[in-house]
Amino acid sequence: MRLSSIVVWLARVMAILGGLVLAAVIIMTVASITGRALVRFGLGPVPGDFELVQAGVGFAVFAFLPWCQLNRGHATVDIFTTFLPNSVNHVIDLVTEIIMTLVLVLIALQLYYGMLDKLSYNETTFILQFPLWWPYAACLAAAVIAVIVSFYMILVRYRELKVGTPMPEPGQGSLH
Numbered sequence: 290m291r292l293s294s295i296v297v298w299l300a301r302v303m304a305i306l307g308g309l310v311l312a313a314v315i316i317m318t319v320a321s322i323t324g325r326a327l328v329r330f331g332l333g334p335v336p337g338d339f340e341l342v343q344a345g346v347g348f349a350v351f352a353f354l355p356w357c358q359l360n361r362g363h364a365t366v367d368i369f370t371t372f373l374p375n376s377v378n379h380v381i382d383l384v385t386e387i388i389m390t391l392v393l394v395l396i397a398l399q400l401y402y403g404m405l406d407k408l409s410y411n412e413t414t415f416i417l418q419f420p421l422w423w424p425y426a427a428c429l430a431a432a433v434i435a436v437i438v439s440f441y442m443i444l445v446r447y448r449e450l451k452v453g454t455p456m457p458e459p460g461q462g463s464l465h
Contacts, residue, residue: 296441299434300355307352307431314345337417344424351431355438358389379450386446390439397432404429 321335335341357363370378404425412421448454 292441296438297359300359300438303352303354303431303434304356307349310345310352311349314342314349317341317345337414340414340417340419344427347424348427348431351428351435354393354431354435358393358435358438358442363389376450376453379446379453383443383446383450386439386443390436390443393432393436393439397429397436400425400429400432 317335317338321338324332325334370381373381404422407420407422407425413419414421
């Protein structure tokens with residue numbers, strides 16, 4: 290199995306997981322709001338709904354990062370770079386990919402330290418009492434996959450620079 294297919298698979302699986310978690314959070318939020326509106330009929334809100342939303346949305350954000358990184362989905366401002374030669378744009382892409390990788394490594398490290406902190410103090414959520422290190426661990430796993438994808442994208446950008454391949458059009462994505 291080629292490295293590119295493994296990286297694409299990892300990014301896709303994380304995006305699907307993030308989408309499933311986000312869909313579950315949406316369904317739970319609708320159920321909670323509906324339950325609040327129907328209190329007089331014996332229903333009620335979902336206990337700890339805001340805790341579940343925080344954990345779920347946090348994970349979803351990190352789960353979408355690998356797919357975004359793979360597909361050049363981050364916001365770019367290319368007003369001036371469109372007039373530059375492709376070789377210069379390849380260098381800019383490689384440098385920004387390296388910077389993004391360093392940022393993702395820093396984020397993953399901070400999630401790791403935060404998870405250890407929550408674990409060592411046995412912190413739990415207020416209502417549901419689930420350990421706070423659980424969402425940190427889930428976000429950390431997604432961030433580590435984002436780092437792996439980001440390192441792979443450095444290789445892709447380096448190869449583009451070395452070979453001098455044409456620049457992808459906006460929205461074209463990277464390599465699939």
